[in-house]
Amino acid sequence: MKLNTLTIKKLRRFYSIKRGYYAFIFLGLLILLSFAAELVVNSRALIVKYQGKYYFPTYTDMIAGETFGLDYAYETNYRELKANFERKNDGNWVLMPPAPYNAFENDLRSDSAPALPPSWSQRHFLGTDTSGRDVLARLVYGFRIAIFFSFTLIVSTYVVGIGIGCAMGYFGGGFDILFQRLIEIWSNVPIIYVVIIISSIVVPNFWWLIIIMVCFGWMGITWVMRTITYKEKARDYVLAARALGASNVRIIFLHIIPNTISVIVTYVPFSFSSGIVALTALDYLGFGLPPPTPSWGELIQQAWTNFSAWWLGASVITAMVLTLVAVTFIGEAVREAFDPKLHTVYE
Amino acid sequence: MQDKYTDDLLEVNELKMHFPIRGGIFQRQVGKVFAVDGISLGVGKGKTLGLVGESGCGKTTVGRCILRLYEPTGGRVIFEGKNLLGMDRRNLRAVRRNLQMIFQDPFESLNSRHVIANIIEEPFIVHRMGTPRQRRKWVYKLLERVGLARDAALRFPHEFSGGQRQRIGIARAIALNPKLIVCDEPVSALDVSIQSQVLNLLLELQQDMELSYLFIAHDLSVVKHISDTIAVMYLGRIVEQAPADDLYEMALHPYTQALIAAIPIADPSRKRDKKPLSGDVPSPINPPQGCHFHPRCPFVIDLCRQKEPFLKVKPENGGSDHWVACHRAGKI
Ligand SMILES: Nc1ncnc2c1ncn2[C@@H]1O[C@H](COP(=O)(O)OP(=O)(O)OP(=O)(O)O)[C@@H](O)[C@H]1O
Numbered sequence A: 001m002k003l004n005t006l007t008i009k010k011l012r013r014f015y016s017i018k019r020g021y022y023a024f025i026f027l028g029l030l031i032l033l034s035f036a037a038e039l040v041v042n043s044r045a046l047i048v049k050y051q052g053k054y055y056f057p058t059y060t061d062m063i064a065g066e067t068f069g070l071d072y073a074y075e076t077n078y079r080e081l082k083a084n085f086e087r088k089n090d091g092n093w094v095l096m097p098p099a100p101y102n103a104f105e106n107d108l109r110s111d112s113a114p115a116l117p118p119s120w121s122q123r124h125f126l127g128t129d130t131s132g133r134d135v136l137a138r139l140v141y142g143f144r145i146a147i148f149f150s151f152t153l154i155v156s157t158y159v160v161g162i163g164i165g166c167a168m169g170y171f172g173g174g175f176d177i178l179f180q181r182l183i184e185i186w187s188n189v190p191i192i193y194v195v196i197i198i199s200s201i202v203v204p205n206f207w208w209l210i211i212i213m214v215c216f217g218w219m220g221i222t223w224v225m226r227t228i229t230y231k232e233k234a235r236d237y238v239l240a241a242r243a244l245g246a247s248n249v250r251i252i253f254l255h256i257i258p259n260t261i262s263v264i265v266t267y268v269p270f271s272f273s274s275g276i277v278a279l280t281a282l283d284y285l286g287f288g289l290p291p292p293t294p295s296w297g298e299l300i301q302q303a304w305t306n307f308s309a310w311w312l313g314a315s316v317i318t319a320m321v322l323t324l325v326a327v328t329f330i331g332e333a334v335r336e337a338f339d340p341k342l343h344t345v346y347e
Numbered sequence B: 001m002q003d004k005y006t007d008d009l010l011e012v013n014e015l016k017m018h019f020p021i022r023g024g025i026f027q028r029q030v031g032k033v034f035a036v037d038g039i040s041l042g043v044g045k046g047k048t049l050g051l052v053g054e055s056g057c058g059k060t061t062v063g064r065c066i067l068r069l070y071e072p073t074g075g076r077v078i079f080e081g082k083n084l085l086g087m088d089r090r091n092l093r094a095v096r097r098n099l100q101m102i103f104q105d106p107f108e109s110l111n112s113r114h115v116i117a118n119i120i121e122e123p124f125i126v127h128r129m130g131t132p133r134q135r136r137k138w139v140y141k142l143l144e145r146v147g148l149a150r151d152a153a154l155r156f157p158h159e160f161s162g163g164q165r166q167r168i169g170i171a172r173a174i175a176l177n178p179k180l181i182v183c184d185e186p187v188s189a190l191d192v193s194i195q196s197q198v199l200n201l202l203l204e205l206q207q208d209m210e211l212s213y214l215f216i217a218h219d220l221s222v223v224k225h226i227s228d229t230i231a232v233m234y235l236g237r238i239v240e241q242a243p244a245d246d247l248y249e250m251a252l253h254p255y256t257q258a259l260i261a262a263i264p265i266a267d268p269s270r271k272r273d274k275k276p277l278s279g280d281v282p283s284p285i286n287p288p289q290g291c292h293f294h295p296r297c298p299f300v301i302d303l304c305r306q307k308e309p310f311l312k313v314k315p316e317n318g319g320s321d322h323w324v325a326c327h328r329a330g331k332i
């Protein structure tokens, strides 16, 4: 399919807004990196060479310690294996990821109590938290979950919101009025409190949280979509399609929705950051994803109660600020590049 | 004038479109826009009816009501003997093959997200005609017919000039071989130099395809040459209707006279005895009592303020097809 030259123009303009463009590259790389997090931050080795054979444990089933001549049948501890091999020095070796810890293991030591400060030699680059878990690992995997959560949330809210909003704007009438009043009432329900109440009854998992948040978060985009649809449907190109006898389904999906995309796109970055913030807030309060899911909110909560472990607060706040600022820059640039108001002025 | 148009392809009878003005949280109706307030027209086979009036007098609304793009609040629209108002979707869709529209603004009437091929192909897809390959062939034929190159097919609307876009709109309108096309000011958004090209294209197509046109325009100069009959509209009503030549030779309504006076004249020997109009069109939300035109009429008498004039044949002894709605027609 050929890209519409108008779209190309918008993309060019986005590219020309350097702040947003670099923020986009930065965040894009972070997200890509977080998808490959197992290769960077992981307690499993990348490569093990044992008795002339190569093993790549990263994405496989767990490999029992016995396989490498250890005396246990549970998952190999690759850090110990590495130390072992290095001591013996008989041609076997282990290549660990740069940060050799996962987000769940408690690295407890006999000589000191967690939280441990950042240490280059122990490869806890950002220290450990109060249970001895690696902060970097928690940050990275927490980020991945937050991204995935936010993304799923956006897709679900937008599907619901675009569906209802489009129907409201297009069909109008009683349906429209009913939903208008419903949205007005529903919008006044404080979503965080509702989630807290529900969480105190059931322990919400990932999908529960998504469903709850969609239930109470669909109104914003619905309202936007209603307004645009209402405007679009009165435009001549829609009337022309109706004059041809095109069905409502055809008009909505082939004519109206493609014309609303550039408006919808401008809302995505802001929905994205609000998704991250909402999840972090809930986790902070202890009503989000159940422990021991790695999460920024839980880290903030630890930081709040352990001021002396400054590395907790410092790392999670830096990560949070960087992410949100990047998303905001992207959002601003997208808005500026895609704002249809600029485009309705014909030259 | 009820039985006048019964043989016509399109017959519009006492058409009314009162747009509701809504307010309050339950969107109750709080007022009405009398955009079209009882209009009757007829368009014969292969003929052109020009519908003329100032901006805001309801011309577009008439066109859109005829195509059921708006749901009229009253009257009848009879096309090929069948009333379109109240017709169900299925039957209406069949009618749409014969009844099409060309829009005023060629920048608005084409979906900017679709390439030209898709835009022109849409009528065939909607009416489930042909295979993709046949349809492509038809699209090329139509492009050629309206004077565009084949390579236009894969480009987007904004890559074209206004005149070219209007040609694309015309190609879409004639795709299904319609019998009647409502042309809503098809050239008024175009440069003067291009207007006549597009008008000529419309005239050629009319010849070749035996089309009938309801041709809407806001001044008489455009419709003058292409219409068989001209109807002059003012604030939702028709004030005068006559064969094109008649209307020019002896306009009876003061509004028509003013419109004629407003035409730039190339012939300086023709005398300009009537003054151009002053003032604005009153709001169709509160149309004036009596004759709608009376606040701007230089010949107003008390009767005009009290009693609404109806369309009557002039001269009254018959024999002509000149209709006018004015108490003082013939006396001014
Ligand atoms: N959908 C609508 N809802 C409410 N009022 C409308 C609507 N469409 C048109 N009107 C009103 O009806 C009146 C007639 O409008 P219409 O567009 O038919 O005029 P027009 O003669 O085509 O004018 P123009 O020459 O500017 O195109 C105007 O006062 C307009 O404000």
Ligand SMILES: [Mg+2]
Binding pocket: B059, B060, B061, B104, B184, B185
């Ligand atoms: Mg108009």
